[in-house]
Amino acid sequence: MCGANDRSGVSAISADDTTAGAGALWRANARAGLSGRRTAVEESESMTASAIKLGMPINYAGDFRETIDNLVDFEAAGVARIAVPEAYSFDAVSQLGYIAARTEKMELQSGILPMYSRTPSNLAMTAAGLDFISGGRFVLGIGASGPQVIEGFHGVKYDYPVGRARENADICRLIWRREKTEYRGKHYTLPFTKEDGGTGLGKPLKIINHPVRERIPMLLAAIGPKNTELAAEMFEEFQPFLFHPEYVDVAFGEPLAAGKAKRDPSLPELGIVVQATARVTEDPEQIENASQMVRHQAALYIGGMGARGKNFYNQLTVRYGYADAAREIQDLYLDGKKAEAAAAVPAELVAAMSLIGPRSLVAERAEAFRAAGVTCILAAPAAPTHKERVQEMGQLAEIFAG
Secondary structure (H helix, E strand, C coil): CCCCCCCCCCCCCCCCCCHHHHHHHHHHHHHHCCCCCCHHHHHHCCCCCCCCCEECCCCCCCCHHHHEEEEEEHHCCCEEEEECCCCCCCCHHHHHHHHHHHHCCCCCEEEEEHHHHHHHHHHHHHHHHHHCCCCCCEEEEEECCCHHHHHHHHCCCCCCCCHHHHHHHHHHHHHHHCCCCEEEECCCEEECCCCCCCCCCCCCCCCCCCCEEEEEEEEEECCCCHHHHHHHHCCCEECCCCCHHHHHHHHHHHHHHHHCCCCCCCCCCEEEEEEEEECCCCHHHHHEEEEEHHHHHHHHHHHHHCCCCCCCHHHHHHHCCCCCHHHHHHHHCCCCHHHHHHHHHHHHHHHHHHEEHHHHHHHHHHHHHHHHHHEEEEEECCCCHHHHHHHHHHHHHHHHHH
């Protein structure tokens, strides 16, 4: 793990950076990074120039219908996937159904459906239905969420997230294959028999409809080692959060390797999906505004999600080498000093997790994500107007195409 003054190997974006200067500064910092740590510069010559898929997340707190009305513009600009989140907000499923009717080509991802709020069978039915109405474009993203939401909003005990994720995947795939619901796991039992405490009237059933695909892609949101290992073993895609590409091996290398060693050979190569704020510009004010957005979001998760000692995002930040900053951010945030907590997020971390700055610098950051194995970036455009956001996504589509 690196020290306090050598964490990321990625320079912060300053208002004085020019296109050439920013790229040169990034390269210099990258070369000064940890021994053995992968960088885009070091790997760009040996890696295959595979394109990164451009996706876009939808903000559940915004004007949904206005956003959807404009989706056709983003689809034309090259956005290949849209992801709809679900926290303690409007549900994602109804919105995904609406999007399916308004789009033609882009993939539709739930990002993320908490698995505690639905039974595995309900998740399977929902995914099959969305895959049907979208013509085979759905990606089922699930995750554990956290005890604040699961116990606080849903009133359900938060326990055994790894075991439940495994059994969810098993049951969903069983149902999509139109097999009878006969499954006995540690957490879910189908059918629920009299011996299990039921009425004894339940019987194994097959889903009535014929799913478009018997293997709808499944994505697991994970940042902890055990869930990361499970994602690499059983799921088509893995979605970490607050992703630092230069530290993919430090934070996720061992569990990813362990999971891949047990991976079903019938599965495709593991895809990695990440989210990143994007602003392609040389304007110092716009760069700072976008960076502030990243700082505030990072502070919310590093400082405000969970309690001291029980914050997965804080622990991830520690694994990246920012132990002192993680502690300071959490202390400030839990004391109600949210602005100070955001200011304490290291500039290097902000730059590493985002796609902000001149086009040449954004291209280098995209290459770093590609070198880390990322296959899809859900880019959140930070431009102030719709026209600029569409233009920005068009630029990213060109950059990601390689």
